[in-house]
Amino acid sequence: MQPDSPYCTKASDIIWQQDTPSSVEFDDSYWSQGDPSEEKQWVFPGQHQLPSRAQQADLIVLLELGFGFGHNFLQTIALWEQSNSTAQLHYIAIERSPPTLAALKRVHALTKTAASKRLLEIYPAGLAAWHVVWFTDQIRLTLIFEDAQTALPRLDAKVDVFYLDGFKPSQNPELFNQFIFEGMRRLAQPGASASTYSVAGVVKQGLRAAGFRIEKRQGWGRKRELLFAEAPGDWRGQRLRRPSVQIIGAGIAGQSLAGSLNRFDIQPIILADPNHPGASSQPALNIYPQLSLQRDRLSEFSIAGCYFALHNQEGVQRRPLRWRSATPAKIQRMQRLSQLFPDDYLEQIDNEVTYHQAGIWQSLSPAGLQDAKVCELRPSKGQMRLYDAAGHALSQADVTLLAAGTGMHTLTSLALKNVRGQSIRIQSKHALPEFLTGDINITHLDGHDFLVGSTYELGSNDSQTRLLDTDRLMSDLAQTLQHRDFTLTSAHAGIRTTFSDRVIGAGLLPTDALTTAIMDQGVGQHLEPMPACYALMGLGSHGATHAPLAAEAIVSAFCGAPSPLPRDLAHLIRLDRF
Ligand SMILES: Cc1cc2nc3c(=O)[nH]c(=O)nc-3n(C[C@H](O)[C@H](O)[C@H](O)COP(=O)(O)OP(=O)(O)OC[C@H]3O[C@@H](n4cnc5c(N)ncnc54)[C@H](O)[C@@H]3O)c2cc1C
Ligand SMILES: C[S@@+](CC[C@H](N)C(=O)[O-])C[C@H]1O[C@@H](n2cnc3c(N)ncnc32)[C@H](O)[C@@H]1O
Known part of the structure; x- marks a missing residue:
């Protein structure tokens, strides 16, 4: 993978003091030494009266700046589940340098709750994109792997609660600056609340200048104070x-x-x-x-x-899908493409490329x-x-x-425009290689059953199967496999539409x-x-x-x-x- 690929996030360089990670770039730890749960719970979910707000709304929209290892998220959903509310939680989290899956596993190996296991399962390591998943029936997580400065203006949401959890403001001015505070204000519902562990002048003055009312509250551990802020207006629960x-x-x-x-x-x-x-x-x-x-x-x-x-x-x-081709230009393009992605997304081995995130x-x-x-x-x-x-x-x-x-x-x-297509279903006693190419795809359906496709015919509106297309697919398959040890069971035509x-x-x-x-x-x-x-x-x-x-x-x-x-x-x- 190329280190500066626009498709990939840059994982933070982490040093570990026992099980507490610190960022080399920001010269700061992700949390105070030891178990982070009480500290995170106190500074973030604990400040916002989430259980009682959840009783007054159909949905609560929460925006976290600095997802890191997801402790705030896990603490919040634990609180949510205890509240017995029927409201939905839309948890949006922005993170510029997500930890690797291995680092996340190291941290959450200690907790082993159902929620931390699920986080490891759905964690979209390494890709600079927006990843949306219904984490539970009530909780939708939107993980935005992008710098907050570019992500905030792209967001379309009305936020009830903000967690501002960057590294210390002196080391992390990209997250604690006026542009970010103004962006938060633009997204804030009337009466929306925000909390952060830092009471640094730049944060206090910045949030105030953006229109938030600020208040110092008791901090956690060695930090005597934390900062709580509210947007003007009376908060009212959002309705779906x-x-x-x-x-x-x-x-x-x-x-x-x-x-x-x-x-x-x-x-x-x-x-x-x-x-x-x-x-x-x-x-x-x-x-x-x-x-x-x-x-x-x-x-x-x-x-x-x-x-x-x-x-x-x-x-x-x-399940992973393999791509292969015998055409040099196509192979070359795929090789260049796979270099732009992490190996656990797109992996090239010789003339074959595996899409690991596929199905x-x-x-x-x-x-x-x-x-x-x-x-x-x-x-x-x-x-x-x-x-x-x-x-x-x-x-x-x-x-x-x-x-x-x-x-x-x-x-x-x-x-x-219409693009007619046809595929065939075949039975093969032998396991067939499964793959996609530009020309022929073989997909395993079940047992001896395989799907082979597809044809492309621009402009046709004919959704009947055609013998000619079936024969072509059969002979393309025989050529690809170098044998004819399979039997046709059915043919399927359909019309794709495209702008x-x-x-x-x-x-x-x-x-x-x-x-x-x-x-x-x-x-x-x-x-x-x-x-x-x-x-x-x-x-x-x-x-x-x-x-x-x-x-x-x-x-x-x-x-x-x-x-x-x-x-x-x-x-x-x-x-x-x-
Ligand atoms: C051979 C072939 C292989 C393909 N392979 C892939 C693939 O591997 N991966 C992939 O992502 N895509 C593939 N596609 C494309 C994919 O099939 C389409 O993108 C997709 O199915 C379009 O879905 P749709 O719901 O928009 O339309 P359709 O699946 O065409 O569904 C249209 C629905 O609308 C209904 N309808 C239409 N008019 C009316 C009406 N007036 N009143 C009531 N109901 C109506 C129909 O009954 C139907 O239920 C393939 C297509 C073909 C032909
Ligand atoms: C203190 S850690 C967050 C810990 C996290 N909330 C948790 O619960 O594990 C700060 C996080 O902010 C992220 N960050 C710093 N600057 C950022 C920026 N400009 N945009 C998005 N994320 C940023 C860092 O990568 C880091 O993961």
């Missing part, structure tokens, strides 16, 4: 909006939306056309990030999407699914009512989510893009305002990697939860970009 929701489409887009809604305790109605099962009915879809040699927004979105899909989406099996997704039948083709949408008393071709009402809800794959061509006017810029589309649907919405109620009647409609579409060849995170962003937006995406990535995929 839980509207009724209907989804059109039950592919990976529809299922991802349903999964996110369920996590926010919303049970949607899902309508899907039984005669057009869609591209997601392929026997399996591979999940792996779409990466480029220059770090760009699409790669950043794809890394974040892959992490979210692997850790949150139902129907996913996590497959297989379609499920979500709760609330009904067979129906939606042909028309009509506003009715603030809700959208859906109709079939015969004009029968199918359902109605406050919010409508369109996730109809190729069906979006008729439901909306947004210009999508011209090859970026997915997710978000509020522009009013004029909904061609099937009948707005005019006839002469003499009022025009109804358009009820909220969102869409998730144009997923291209990476629907299983990208749909779950995009769905979480859509649902978070209308429920009133923090965005799991940085502002610029939400902007990248928005639907009014055309």
